[in-house]
Amino acid sequence: MDCAHDKGAPLRIGLDLFEAFPGDKRIYLQWHYLEEGYEIESIFIIYRIEDGKSKAIGAYSVYHYLYGFPMWGIFLDTTCSNGERYSYYLYASDHPVSYFSDTIYATSQQGLPDPVPPSPESLWVEQGDSSFTLKWISPQGHDSLYYIYRKDSSSTRWYTVLYDPIKLSNPEYTLEYVSDTYFKIAVFVDGVLSLPSDSVEATLQK
Structure with missing residues (x-):
């Protein structure tokens, strides 16, 4: 480069x-x-x-x-x-x-590989009485470091659930006592952060 x-x-x-x-x-x-x-x-x-x-x-x-x-x-x-x-x-x-x-x-040069790391896929939510468990499919070669982004249903602002990247051995994460919200996830691959995944809506069970 x-x-x-x-x-x-x-x-x-x-x-x-x-x-x-x-x-x-x-x-x-x-x-x-x-x-x-x-x-x-x-x-x-x-x-x-x-x-x-x-x-x-x-x-x-x-x-x-x-x-x-x-x-x-x-x-x-x-x-x-x-x-x-x-x-x-x-x-x-x-x-x-x-x-x-x-x-x-x-x-940029013809024939260079795509510089954008693959994003996590198939993000979905398991809903509990007072929690959400996020699960997804991670790309090959990822660093097991993730950013989880959250946006409340009544807001237009996205923010990170934790401010440091989250080190996870398995592609899932549970959040307790949260309101109805949207989530999306990005992952590091060889030290480069991917674009966020598609977002998913999560609604607490009534």
Whole structure:
């Protein structure tokens, strides 16, 4: 991978990793950061530099309830032309101040494997009197590290059930005393976080 960095302003959110994985007509971006906020929504705008001009190509956001937890962000650029070198940087909204990340570079090439790890599949829910047990099928070669995302039925915000990735020996997880909600799951494969699975709705038995 062709990768270099231009120094930018330091981020108060503590971005300590920003990397690009090129594929065939696509480039997958991943970053790691420490949010120093409480009950706020971290918003990242992804920019690509084309012909010397910056263009916003997407956004990523996650909601935080607690202070000082490390998080991962991901974005897939599917508008790449093979053989062209692309430059990316992040605009991180950290209310009331926002920052720009360093710039990284990557070149998509014909014949490269898909840089996006396979997502967990067939997510379903076993419902108890006051609990949900999530079960799913994990892809081969996974790291047994998962993010479980939750969104309450009355909300539009997704957040992680636990802030660190969850180490699980079996593809299932039980949550106690939760309300009606939606879930989805992502998994690390060789250190790269997959896109989330399809979401599933869970409703407590009456």
